[in-house]
Amino acid sequence: MSGASESRTSKPQLVNDFEETVKDFWASRPRRPFAGRKFAGVAAGLGNRYGIDPVVVRVALVVATVFGGFGVAFYLLGWLFFPGEGDEVSGFEALIGRGRSAVSPAFAVVLCLALLPSAITAFGGGWFDGGGLIGFALTAAALYLLHRSRGQLNRPEPVTPRAKHGAASYATTGTSGTAGSAGTTGSSLGNGAFTMTDTTTAPSPSPTGFDPLAADPAGWDLPEATPPPAPPRPGPPPGAPAPRGRRSKIGSATFGLAIVVAGAGVALNLDGNSWFSLPHIIGLVLAVVGIGMVAGAFVRGGRGLVGLAVPLAIAGMVLTTVPFDNFSLRGGVGDIDATPRNLAELKPVYQHSAGNINLDLTQLPAGEPLTTTITNGAGDTKVVVPATADVTVSCKTNAGQVDCLNHGSSGVGQSATTVTDNGTDGAGGQRITLTVTNTVGNVEVRRG
Template identity: 55%
Template structure:
């Protein structure tokens, strides 16, 4: 009976639930647990890989790619951190916060992580993560692909490495089977002990003359020492894969070609495109290395490049102009450039030296990371749009602070009212302070 019940449970577990609702419920009941070994940050990718019998590198590549193209990978990783329990804990950090068990994750950190979900969800699904970058609307696409991949993965491989907490009945059957075997072995031993003892038919080596037949069933007082088993042969040394070195070389050549194209004036080779091409090469190398056992070191290069790509491509219209500070004071409308751009650095633009009563002027400032400061004449009529993805805005008394906010647009005529020089400013910053003040 035990065999029949165990086989039925095993067949049900192997083929997995049938419908969509059953798959989702079974995933939640047997969701991955974050292991201590093999983790890079919180163990989310390692837990998914261990749960479904995959190389964690494949999972990390998928999450990094989804982070670069839309931000969904970062959202999924943070959700996994909150909802997947550590292998040493009873429940996940989120479940512990609502009083359903114990978790080593502090409630303070859990609250901070839950709050961090708000701006991340806003960035991913508002389309501003890469609104003018490599892939517009990538947050929706990445989320759909990750959800579909996780659903298919659990449907086809959900029977592998199921956590013990999710297989209580199976564990009970196993324990019963062990108890049954142990009881059977003990009963057999007792039955044999209760019967007649088998006597040896020939004298042992220590009594060759047969002088003590009553003690022939006793062990030899001087048994021969058992031979020492030979040491197991050393496992063959695994050949080191050359995927990582080859991928790094190709990525270096790709980045060099992109930089050379940028220096020669080819418009397509922007900083964003160079980073995108390099990340594409690294991604291919990581996928190949996942199947050949190499290329793990490429993750350390792909992660900072991904972060740089997110920063540089989240500015509307893209970021150009190189790195470093700009400090300019145009003295005529002809000297005022229509666009000032920097990938990273501080931009200071002083417009107080423009001639009074001159023609209307306008300029646009785009910066990746750094502060932007613009000084305007005290009597100028200023129309401005100020925006920063993360940081502070203080534009002629209009203030804003935080992340994920929209632009600040207003018209300021100064203390003297209308009639001054007309200046139009359009400022976009990714991370840092934006300030417009009168000089």
């Protein structure tokens, strides 16, 4: 009876609360095994943890990749957050200094960077418009139900942290000799050897009348034992960050070089060099940071660069997903409201980096043909033309909506919409030629 009761109490119980289930899942995460893995062991780890065939998990990941694209992101997440067999923590936890993992910090950064485009693609509606969100929800629900029903199976044993270098244990060993007569040399004990030497010619009786060694204790020569070495200094408690050593110069040098590269790119862009666009500048800075992180991995420095690399990578992925070909750092920031009343006030080019542009052409005198170009980096652009003018306009935005004289489109990376409209009175009015280009934002051209 007692044995059965003990087995029931020692067996992990299923949790009933959602929060407890999530916490228990994290505490008993699957471990990526060495045996049976095909790539990184994520599918094999899930199969071993919950007692299902890893082939089923692999098929589910392939289906999630085809329908929605979330399978790749999930696999990378498992690679980052599931510890390997024999590892103390996962690769991401090792990156932030929580323990030891076979995944190096440099490779963990590579996995983080690879996770960003896969997550953006999955959640950006690239496959079947929202399939990534559906795949994420289904995967999360499946893991929750799986852990609720089978979380008590095959729970991984915690890995004992590796002992710190310099720790020592002490044991006292020795061999004992015998002494039964005068002049006998005795024993050695531990690290400090001592000898028994009887300097008398005859044993003297002990005060109690019994001497088990048959020797005079006063004749023993007991040299002082060598004191044991001092115990090692206590280290930090478990989970506490390791004490900081000498600060590496890799992080400071990389950060300074990244600022120089970014400043040079901005200066060249302002000077008219179109290659140094915002995506290219961010890419160059990210390359410098990446090189610094790889170099820091060899000298145990530059970990602070992760905080700079992650937002740069996110910005780079966004700029890569959304075409920013026409974005320029020239033109300033803020709203522009212009109502030219003569040809001298009309600018041939209205260029802006960020902000809304409102251009009203209805106050210009009728007569000579007009041509102007409006370029906006981030913001909405609205142009109002006279009701009777003969307008030829080309409207384009890389991300947003276009309403170009009642001809529209919307989306990301759309082509230009070109319209020729002669107004309410037909051909014969003032000729106006417009080119409106936005990087991010809405474009609207309408009659006044």
